[in-house]
Amino acid sequence: MTRFPLSGLLAVLLPLGSALAQVPAQGAAAAPAEMPPIAAPLRGAWFAGECIAPTAMLQLTARAVARLPADGPARLIRFAEARPLEGWHMGTGRGAEAPRVLLRGDAGKLETAEPDAKLRDDQLPGATPVQAWHRCPAPPPSFAALHGEGLAFLASLEVLEAACGVPGANVGDCVKAVVAEGDISGDRLLSVAEIARLVRGMTWVLAAADDAGPENLAAAGGGGVLAGVALARFAMESLDYDGDGKLSAAELGQDRAAFPKAGGSENGRPLRLEGVQEGVNLLRSLIDGLLFSE
Template structure:
């Protein structure tokens, strides 16, 4: 099992306040027997999904992370600003989830400590249920990193890179449906679904995701090959504002429009684009 040698790094002075979850702590952690875990905790750079088998799950995404007395503390958004505290303990992981009213200078306060361990290999049933969800949770962070600026093309390229499972530079309905299933998993965990009920929640979201994937491809597949390219995703979006129109002619609202403009007006009216 991989040793958690970044404990010293977590304790080192001078680290940035925006320190993400170290790679040695990322990935899947478990409570209980590996064959049938009582709970899963999955960590990415800036998110944590805790999914107990019989209790409500929790998904936290951290815009702010900081170090305090050997703990890495991630703070989520919302009125209560939920917090998750992490620290390495040899090959194990310890966590605490302080109450909203707990003072920052007294953390973890009375919050109970939870201890987690690795399972190698990950149980197949766990991978089947959670695999797409945690993959999309990580993919979202990659997309956010590229989409935080003003470069729309770079943002769409990052989305394409994360969604393009086959690596052929095109998105199929199956690849889009995968994103929808992963998103359904994230929503279900965020809403507190238990591990035992998660499969049903994801299945319901998958049906809607399959339809959404089909409509997305049909709506953006301009060359009709049944797949979406980066160029098709960027059509009218990646070069926003460059369409300047034409100085000749006149708006087609005129009652005295010629036959050609009347035909155009009829077409656009049929599409509810021209009143």
């Protein structure tokens, strides 16, 4: 079984781990200029082929493109940069190859092109093949079952990045965003099932970013079910301070959203911390053995 460090819910729920642990303080440097997002009419699900049995699906969010063939590897590109380009909207992903995607269309039709890495921007789109996409009344069951939760989390991830990973963000706003994105029931709390859903979605995003095929995406989803429930129950046991079986934004942000008061007491004498550490290590080893044994 995969081992997870005992570092709190935020580090295991989101692939923002260290970013959330180091949310910039208020008053930090001004944010850089905003990247032009994918226009709202273009966002959502697009399909190639007949709606009853599409050959591929394309999902657009504000800052990402996910191409999902019915039989072939997924391709997820999250834009680090975007700009207009002679009638197209061009997004560029991260990495050594800096993959580019060209988009143009309206609410009812879409064209995309994925140029070769060697083609210069001033030569685009050149002879790059153009793929046409159309809307369908509803996603086919096979696509919805395999990709639905992952695509929902992909959109949520962008919301969480905006709340948690920009200059001037604070932990309080970050955890409120986590609760808002995960809250399906509308009670402003996170249940075990809602936390598990976030973990399953994160598992799908990680697999899609690794160009997984349908079989591997399905396997990742199956693994995400087990891991999601395990992590959700562990998080609940760790952070549900009032014992109601759900997590609130206040519980998620406890001791993280603001520095505690500098109280303490002038009485007493300092303990030998080395001895305390030995006890902590022993307890941690015991918990690891119980929770994460093979």
